Amino acid sequence: MTHPLRFSANINTFNACADRYVLSGYGRRLSTEELIQEATKVEGLTGVELVGMWHVNDDNLAQVQRRIRDAGFVVSCVTPDIWASGKWGWGSFSASDARIRREAIQEVKRSMEWAYQLGCDVVDLWFGQDGYDYPFQADYLAAWDRIIEGTIECAEHLPEVNLVIEYKPKEPRTHCFIGTVGKTLLLIQKVNKPNVKAMIDVGHTLMAYEDAAESAALLHYFGDRLYYMHFNDNWRLWDDDMTVGSVHTVEMLELLYWLDRIGYSGWYALDIFPYRENGVRAATESIRWIKGLHGLLDKIGRERIAQVIASGNAMEATAMIREALLG
C-alpha cells in the first residue's frame, strides 16, 4: 500500500521570478498575503513552504499562522535565508568570518523556532553560498569542520525539528561543498543527530548526473534519511527549475516508484521557478503530472515493476513503460 500524496509549494512560486538579467522579475511582486491567496487556487495543494524573514518573522508569526490556517494550509517546511543577501556571499556555516557563521546559525535556529510554532517539523538547510568559485580559493578541510559544527549546534537547539540537508552541486557558487547525495550522507553520518536528515531536489540530482531514484534509495540505505522532496525538472545541466514532467518522464516515474518502495511518506513539495509562466498554472500542472505518473505505477502494478527490476532486463523495462504510457 502506498501513502496518499501530500503536495506543497513554496509560496514564492506565485511571485515574480527574477534571474540575473531581469532583476525586477518577469511578473508582478506580491505580498505574503497575496502569495497565500494565490496558493489557494492550486488544486490539490495542502501545504506551503515559507522562507524565514521573507515570509515569517517574530513580528508576524501569529498573523501568518492564522492566514495560512484560514487558507486551509499547513506549513510543510521553513527555509532559513542564509543565501539571499550579499553578506552570505562568502558562505554561511562555512564562512571564514566567525560573526557570519554565528549569524547564520542564529538564522537557522530562528527558522527552527518559527517552524516549531507553526506546527512544522522540517527546516531546509541549503548551503547555497557555502562553496567556492575559483581554484585555490577554498580550505576544504576547514569548511567541512565548520559546516559540521554549525549543523550539530542547530540540531541540538530544537530536536523536535528536523534539519533536511538540500544538496546541490553548484549555483550560486560554481562549486558547493554539499553537492551530491554522497557528500550529504557523509555530513549526516558525521553530525550523527537523529534530527539531521536529507531532502532531494530532483533538479539538483539531474545536474549532478545522479538518478533521483538511486539517490533516494541510497538515502534510505544509509539510515533511512530521506525526509523531504523538492520536485521540478530541467535539461540536466542546470537548475532550470521547470515544471514537473515537462522534460523527463521515465526518470520521474522511476523516482516515484522508489519513493513508495522505500516507504517515503513525506511531502511532495514543488520547487519551481515559473519565470515566464503563471505560478498557479505551473504548480497545478506539476501536481497533475506527479499524480498522473503515480497513477501509472498503480496501473502497471508494483509487483510487476519489482519483477522487471529484479530481472535487470532493460528491454522489459522500457516495454513496460511504453505500454503504460502509449497503450
Next chain:
Amino acid sequence: MTHPLRFSANINTFNACADRYVLSGYGRRLSTEELIQEATKVEGLTGVELVGMWHVNDDNLAQVQRRIRDAGFVVSCVTPDIWASGKWGWGSFSASDARIRREAIQEVKRSMEWAYQLGCDVVDLWFGQDGYDYPFQADYLAAWDRIIEGTIECAEHLPEVNLVIEYKPKEPRTHCFIGTVGKTLLLIQKVNKPNVKAMIDVGHTLMAYEDAAESAALLHYFGDRLYYMHFNDNWRLWDDDMTVGSVHTVEMLELLYWLDRIGYSGWYALDIFPYRENGVRAATESIRWIKGLHGLLDKIGRERIAQVIASGNAMEATAMIREALLG
C-alpha cells in the same frame, strides 16, 4: 496528411557490440548472412543499412543484394567505412596526408556505387575521425578546405546518390569538425551540390545540447536539406546509443511532430548499440516506441499542436502532453 513511416536499421544492430573495454563484444559475432536473418525477426522493419567493406564489397555485391531482397528488405543507406581502422585515426577527408584523403574519397565513391547498384540513394558521410583531440593540434582552416573539396568530388562522382552529412560533436575524436547542425549547414551551403544533404542522429543532437526538433526545422529552413534520420536515445552527455524512448519522451515526441510538419518523408532508421541487450528486441522496442509516439500525435491532433506552439504557452504545451500520455 503524414507519410507512413518506413523503418530501417543497420544490420550491425544485431551483432555483438563492443566498447573500449570489452573489445570482443558483449555478445556473439555473426556473419553478414546471419545479421540479415536476424533483421527479419524485427516486426515492422523494411529497410537495412549496410557498412561498405564490412557488409558489401565488389565481390559480394550481387550475393548481398539477393539475400537482402530475399529477406524482404530494401537498402536504405550505405555507410562508407572511413573511421573504423587505425589508418583513419588522423582524419579521412581532412587528413593532412594526401594519400589518406585520396583513399577516403575512393572509399566513399565505392560506397556510392554499391548504394546505386543496390537501389539505394543514400550514403552516410560521417566524419568521425575528422577532428582533433588536443589544443594546438588542428589547422581548422585547412581542415575545412579539405572536407569541402572531398565532399564536392564525391558529390560530383554520382549525382544520383545523396550524401547525407551525419554531424556529431565528438567521439572518437574529442572534437569533430562537423559537430553541430549549424556547421553541417555551412558545409552543405559551401559545397553547394544538390545531392549533398544532412541526416540527424538524435543522440548526436542531445550531446550537442540541440533540440532535435529545432535542428530538423533548421535543416528544412535552410534549403530543405534533411534527408535521413538516425534514431536512438542517451543521457544527453554522451552517445550512449540506447533504444528509442528509453529516456527522453517529450523531446522525441516533439521531433516526430516536426518531422511531419516539415514534410520529412525519408527513413526512420535506428542507430543503436544494444551492448547488453538482444538486438532484435532492442530494434523492435525502438520501432514500437516511435510508432506509439507517432500515434499519440494523431490522437492529440496536429492542429491543436500547431495552435499550442503558436501560443508559445509552455503550460498549455506540457498539459497537452500530459493529457495525451496519462489521460
Next chain:
Amino acid sequence: MTHPLRFSANINTFNACADRYVLSGYGRRLSTEELIQEATKVEGLTGVELVGMWHVNDDNLAQVQRRIRDAGFVVSCVTPDIWASGKWGWGSFSASDARIRREAIQEVKRSMEWAYQLGCDVVDLWFGQDGYDYPFQADYLAAWDRIIEGTIECAEHLPEVNLVIEYKPKEPRTHCFIGTVGKTLLLIQKVNKPNVKAMIDVGHTLMAYEDAAESAALLHYFGDRLYYMHFNDNWRLWDDDMTVGSVHTVEMLELLYWLDRIGYSGWYALDIFPYRENGVRAATESIRWIKGLHGLLDKIGRERIAQVIASGNAMEATAMIREALLG
C-alpha cells in the same frame, strides 16, 4: 606582426553583480559616473562598453560622451538592452507580439545611433531572450524569419555601425535560437549585409563545447566575420563569467594565437561578472592574464607554433606549451 592589444570592459563590471538569489547584488551599486571613475583605475584599459538606456540615452549622451573622453576612454561597443526587463521575456526580434518586435528593433536602432555619435562602430546584438524554455513552445521557423527580418532592418538603418551577433547556447532561456558559431554564421549569411558580423564570447563557446580558437577560425573562414571579442572564463558548463585565465590556460593561449593568425584587430573586451570580487581587481587581473599569455606566444614564436599545428602532433603541442609555461 601582431596588433597591439586594445582592452575594454563594460563599465558594469565595476557595479554590484547580482544573481537570481541575491537580487540586490553582492556589492555596492554605483552611478554611471562612478562606474567610469572605477574604470580609470584599471591599468591598460582604454575602452569601455556601455549598455543602451542603462548608461547612455538621448538625454545624457553629450554628458556621458564628455565624461568618457575626460576619463581617457573610447567607447568600444554599445549594447542595446533587449533582454533585461520582463517585457523581453518572450523574445525581442523573435517575439510573437509584433509590438515587442518593433520596440526591440527601435531599441537597437537607438543604440546604433548612440554608438555612432560616440564614435563607436560596434553594437552588440545579443538575443538572450530569443529562444524557448520548454518543448513544444517554439515555432523555430517563424523565429528565424523574424530574427533575420529584424537584423536586416537594423543593419540597413545605419551602415556605418556594425552589428556583432553574440551567440550563446542558453541563459536566460534554456535554449537560445542563436546559440552556436554555426548558427551565427547561418544568420549572417542569410542577412547578407556587410555590417552584420559576429563576436565571440569565450565563455559562451566553452558552454557550447566549442573550442574558441576553432570558432574564431570558422568566423574568419566564412567571410572574415569576427569583429569583436568578449573575454572571460568558466567551468565549461555554465556562463560563470569568471576572470580570464582563472581556469583554462591552454585553450586561452590557443585562442590568442588564432586571433593573431586570422588577423583579428578588434578589441579585447572583458565580459566578466565579479560577483564577490573587486571589479577593478578582476578586470586588472584579466588584462594581465591576456597580456601574459599573449607574450608567451611571442616567446614561443609564431613560426614554431604554426609548424607544430601543421604537424598535428599533440605531444609536440603539449610539450611546447609546457616548456613555455614551466621552463
Next chain:
Amino acid sequence: MTHPLRFSANINTFNACADRYVLSGYGRRLSTEELIQEATKVEGLTGVELVGMWHVNDDNLAQVQRRIRDAGFVVSCVTPDIWASGKWGWGSFSASDARIRREAIQEVKRSMEWAYQLGCDVVDLWFGQDGYDYPFQADYLAAWDRIIEGTIECAEHLPEVNLVIEYKPKEPRTHCFIGTVGKTLLLIQKVNKPNVKAMIDVGHTLMAYEDAAESAALLHYFGDRLYYMHFNDNWRLWDDDMTVGSVHTVEMLELLYWLDRIGYSGWYALDIFPYRENGVRAATESIRWIKGLHGLLDKIGRERIAQVIASGNAMEATAMIREALLG
C-alpha cells in the same frame, strides 16, 4: 617538506589503444615483454601497473616478476580484470548472478595474491561494469549489499594488500554505482576494513564535476583514505584519458598542492589512453608536466599558497598562479 614523487604507469599505456570504432587499436599490439621494454624508455618512471590475467597470472608470475625487476621497476598496483570481457557485462560484485559474483571475488583475490608476491600492496578495485544503463534496470539496494559484501570478503582475504576503490561516474555503464568521492567514502566506511582505501583518477573527478583537490582533501578528512592516484586529463565531460597538463593547468596545480598538504605519499601513476600518440612520449610528457607543475609550487612557496587559500581571495589566487606561470 614534500615527498619525492614516484611515477608509475600501466604497461598497457604502451600498447595499441582501441575504442569502440577501431577495435583493433590505433597502433601495434605488443607482448607483455615488449610493453615492459617500452616502459624503460620513459624517463623518471620507476613503477609499473599490471592487469591481472592480462599481464600476470599463476603461470608467468615468476617470469614477469623477474622481467620487471630486471627492467628496474617495482610494481605499484595490480588491477584485477573484472570489467573486460562480456561475462562481466551485467556487473562483477553486484551481478545478480551469484556465480559471476563468486568469480569476480576470486579474480580480485587472485590479483591480491599476485600483488603480494610481487611486493606490491595496492590492488585497484574499479567497478566499471557495476551499474546500470537504463531506468528501471537496477535494484540499487541489492547492488550496494553485494558490493559491500564482496569488498569485505576480499579485504579479509589478504590484509597486507590494500584495495583502493577507483570511482567513476559512468562508462562502460551509463551509470556506475560507485561514481563519486562521496559514494566511495560511504562504501569505505560501511566496509570498515583498514585495508580498504580509495584512489583518485583525475579524469573521473573532472567528469563528475568534482575538483580533484577537493576530493583528495575529503578522502583525507574522512579517515585519511587516499592511497593511490591516477593522473590524466580530459575535456571535463568524458574520460578522454589524455596526457597530464594538456588541458587543465590550474586545477592540476591545485591538486598537486593539496596532495602534499594532506601528506599523500603514494604513487603518481598515469592512466592515459594515447590512442593516436606514441605511448612512451605520452607518458614522458605527462611526467614532465607533473614535475614542472610540482616545481612551480616550490617556486611559489607553500606558505604563500596556504595564506592565499586562507584569505579566500580569488583574485589573489589567480594572480599568484599567473605570476608563477607567466612571470
